[in-house]
Amino acid sequence: MSRYRIAVHITPRRGILDPQGRTVADALHTLGFAAVRDVHVGRHVVVELDAGDPHEAERSTREMCDRLLANPVTEDFEIATVEAA
């Protein structure tokens, strides 16, 4: 068993209105970042867990996302990084 640190990005599903992202985009435009086309605000979750290998750690984290960390109706998630902790 080794310890792993896994980072997960959870974002509002494309096509679902994201008023927070829109508001941040407006603010960036106000600051002069005219090139900004779209912003999505989500969550960044870091899980530390013990697993036999990185694949097992990732598999387990995906299951956590499916069952709790992300809402399957409105959110998408991706495993951003898997590293030894």
Place this chain on the structure above:
Amino acid sequence: MKFGIVTFPGSNGDFDAYRAVVDGIGEEATFLWHKDHDLQQSDVVILPGGFAYGDYLRPGAIARFSPIMREVVAFANRGGPVIAICNGFQVACEAGLLPGALLRNESLKFVSELVSLRVESTDTLFSNRYELGQVLRIPIAHGDGRYTADEQTVDRLEGEGRVVFRYVGGPGDADEWWSPNGATRAIAGIVNDAGNVLGMMPHPERAFDPLLGSSDGLGIFESVLARVTA
């Protein structure tokens, strides 16, 4: 008839629900602690408003794993009536008792006001005491009330008469749909497939006496009482 009212850490509508049941319709009510495994022979379960578990992660996401929720889900699956109000609606969606999800209000602002709801279906366990098209005055108080589901689900809800309440009476036409939170098709309340679980963002338990500004919420409790004791 006995109403069981679930208290999660962070619930704040549980006492309002208690008063609506005891003072509003003169029935028995009991509190069900979230760590209990027993519904104490309740005939109806209420999932009240509030901020269970501080809305950590997402509103309702953690509460659905409370020990009492296993019993509530089993009760609902046996056909037991469940009234899920505000945060309770969010919990019920997370628990899979109702389709869809409640997202952050489109305005990003918490809304707390008396709103108009139109009764869209009277053929339910919870709305049979109202007239079709009747407009109710019921308060809302939420930051995450934007009902969202995919088109197919919403079409199905409408086709099957499962949209029970819709927000109306915005700044323009009094009959026009108007959503104070950006909800899909101004949906304020729905029932599940079997018709025994009601989820709604507005607070009928805060509108059971003219002293509170409205007694229009009473009809929901009277409707379920009429059917369950019938």
